[in-house]
Amino acid sequence: MATETKAYIAGIYEHPTRFAPDKSVAQLHAECAAGALKDAGLSLEDVDGYFCAGDAPGGSPISMAEYLNLKLKWVDGTEMGGCSYLVHVRHAALAIAAGKCSVALITLAGKPKSTGVATGTAPRILGPERPETPWDLPYQPTITSIYGMITQRHMHEYGTTSAQLAAIKVAASHHAQYNEHALLKKVVTVDDVLNSPIIASPLHRLDCCVITDGGGAIIVTSAEIAKNLKRPRVKIIGASETIKTSNGGYIAPTQTGAVQTGPAAFAEAGVTPADIKYASIYDNFTIMVLMQLEDLGFCKKGQAGHFVAEGNLISGVGRLPWNTDGGGLCNNHPSNRGGITKVIEAVRQLRGEAHPSVQVKNCDLALAAGPGLVVGEGHAHATLILERE
Numbered sequence: 441m442a443t444e445t446k447a448y449i450a451g452i453y454e455h456p457t458r459f460a461p462d463k464s465v466a467q468l469h470a471e472c473a474a475g476a477l478k479d480a481g482l483s484l485e486d487v488d489g490y491f492c493a494g495d496a497p498g499g500s501p502i503s504m505a506e507y508l509n510l511k512l513k514w515v516d517g518t519e520m521g522g523c524s525y526l527v528h529v530r531h532a533a534l535a536i537a538a539g540k541c542s543v544a545l546i547t548l549a550g551k552p553k554s555t556g557v558a559t560g561t562a563p564r565i566l567g568p569e570r571p572e573t574p575w576d577l578p579y580q581p582t583i584t585s586i587y588g589m590i591t592q593r594h595m596h597e598y599g600t601t602s603a604q605l606a607a608i609k610v611a612a613s614h615h616a617q618y619n620e621h622a623l624l625k626k627v628v629t630v631d632d633v634l635n636s637p638i639i640a641s642p643l644h645r646l647d648c649c650v651i652t653d654g655g656g657a658i659i660v661t662s663a664e665i666a667k668n669l670k671r672p673r674v675k676i677i678g679a680s681e682t683i684k685t686s687n688g689g690y691i692a693p694t695q696t697g698a699v700q701t702g703p704a705a706f707a708e709a710g711v712t713p714a715d716i717k718y719a720s721i722y723d724n725f726t727i728m729v730l731m732q733l734e735d736l737g738f739c740k741k742g743q744a745g746h747f748v749a750e751g752n753l754i755s756g757v758g759r760l761p762w763n764t765d766g767g768g769l770c771n772n773h774p775s776n777r778g779g780i781t782k783v784i785e786a787v788r789q790l791r792g793e794a795h796p797s798v799q800v801k802n803c804d805l806a807l808a809a810g811p812g813l814v815v816g817e818g819h820a821h822a823t824l825i826l827e828r829e
Contacts, residue, residue, distance in 0.1 A: 447533035448666035449674040449826065451480025451659030452784045454765075456621045458652040458772065461554040466497050466507050468549035468655045473508060476657035481669050482543060489514040489541030491532055493524035495550045495775040504547065514541040520681070521812025522722060522777035524548075525658070526822035529783060530679035532660040542662045549655030550775020557651070557776065584648065584725075586814055588640030591727040593693045595642065598742030602642050604749045605726040606633035609646050609769055611753035612723065616766025618795040623650045624770040647726040649767075654774035656784050672791040678709025678825030685818050696728070696811055697821025698735035705807075706737070709825035713737040716825075717803045718789045719760055720782035722810025723767045729753075733760075736809060736823065755798040764789065764798035782808040783824065790828040804828045 453475030455468060463471075469492070477483055490501050490512050497503045501517045504510075514535050520527050525548055532544035594600045610630060616622040628646060636645040666673050682704075684697035706712060713736060721736070723729045733744040738760060752758030765771045765785040768778040786806040788794045805827050812820035 446537035446663065447660050447676050448663060448829075449529070449658060449676065449783070449787050450661045450666050450669055450671055451476040451478075451482065452657070452787045453479055454621075454656045454772065454781060454784050455549070455654040455774070457654050458621065458623045459553055460551060460653040463551075465495070465549050465551055466504065468551070468653070469496065469504050469547045470508060472549055472655045472657035473545055473547050476545070476659045480659040480661070480671060482659060484508060484510065486543045487545045488512055489516075489532060489535055489544035491516045491518075491528035491544060491546040493517065493528070493548070494519040495548055495777065514544070520683075520820035520822070522724065523681070523779045523810045523812035523820050523822040524777065525780035526783060526808060526810060526824055527681045527820070529658060529660060529676065529824055530681060530822065533676045533679060536660065536662050542665055544660040546658040546660065546780070547655065548657070548775055548777065548780040550777070551653045552776050553651050553653045582640070583814055584640040584643060587725045587727055588643045590693050590815060591642055594727060594731065597694055598745065600730065600742075600745040602634055602644070603630050604745035605647055605730065606630040607748045607751070608723070608726040608729050608753065609633045611748070611751070611758075612763055612767050612769040614754050615764045615798050616770035618797045619766050619771055622766040622771040623652055624766070643725060643727070649724045649769055649773045649778070650771070651776070652772050652774055654772055656774070656780040658780065658783055673829040674787050674790050675827045675829050676824065677827045678705040678707070678711070679823070680704035680708070681820065681822040683818065683820050693815070694731060696731050696735050696815060697819060698732045698809060698823060701809065701821050701823040702736035705823040705825050709827075711805060711825060715805055716760070716807045718764070718786065718800045718806040719762045720786045720806070720808040721762060722779060722782055723763060723769045724773070724778070726769070728811065728815070729762075732809060736807070755800060761798070761800045764794050764800070777812070779810045779812070779822070782810055786824075786826055790826055
């Protein structure tokens with residue numbers, strides 16, 4: 441069943457904090473929920489569907505449903521890492537289309553900064569029951585080292601350079617300077633990125649996302665409810681999700697799950713990459729932006745390096761304005777997972793509510809996409825196509 445006429449994003453909220461040692465994770469979830477509901481013109485009493493992932497206290501929707509005293513018809517605790525919230529938008533649209541709920545609340549919150557989580561540099565062992573753990577454990581893999589190796593492979597196969605990757609951080613910083621809440625507001629140059637310390641060769645510190653506290657929330661409603669609200673209507677017209685396995689060790693290290701979710705979402709929406717006016721693409725590392733640009737169809741494989749080096753991601757300058765809030769590279773990466781902020785900024789652009797210096801003119805069609813977990817060890821991916829009605 442197509443989602444294009446069945447569900448709308450009616451409310452959004454991004455928590456302004458980037459450091460919250462004085463707040464609980466549940467409180468951050470609740471504050472984000474209240475903000476998104478206020479944005480939509482709704483209340484907690486209107487919510488009959490709730491969606492959250494492993495960042496919720498206790499790792500399930502139950503604790504937050506209790507905390508918020510929700511009266512629910514539909515609950516979804518799907519956990520797919522950083523893209524969980526893109527997946528939740530799709531699941532909410534499908535639940536609404538099936539008549540299971542009419543006002544869906546999606547929340548994210550976390551405190552990795554104030555609790556000192558070593559997100560990318562601590563050994564990444566995902567659990568004793570994971571089938572790959574006995575083989576990975578002796579090598580003590582970290583997220584950054586895995587993406588460093590992926591970057592090396594992309595460079596080997598396609599001639600990608602560190603300077604091309606640095607252009608992605610430069611674009612993010614050009615946008616972040618206008619975001620009062622962004623963690624990193626300073627505009628950087630390619631040389632700044634290349635002169636920052638190596639974290640996992642060839643990735644530099646400025647090739648990596650920020651670590652912040654914070655969160656966000658999204659309200660998805662039926663068409664009937666959306667039409668009665670006093671907010672610009674943003675329609676979900678295409679959505680796809682996948683799990684890209686490590687293929688028994690025969691991985692494609694320069695390929696993301698976007699090779700599946702991009703074509704599927706574009707086909708459902710009835711549009712092409714050339715039609716997209718704005719793109720929110722998950723940027724945990726600069727290499728992930730590069731690979732997703734290729735896998736989503738914005739560039740042929742191996743050509744995204746040249747595309748980004750030409751400044752094509754900078755709003756008002758390039759062909760594909762991208763992550764105009766500064767993204768995970770400069771703005772916000774709450775709970776070690778930034779998928780929800782990709783949807784939030786896409787909705788801002790479609791509403792015409794982004795900062796005037798980065799607002800895309802006549803923005804009527806946007807994409808939000810991103811991965812979850814770790815490429816090369818099995819990862820999820822989701823893509824959404826959104827349209828201003």
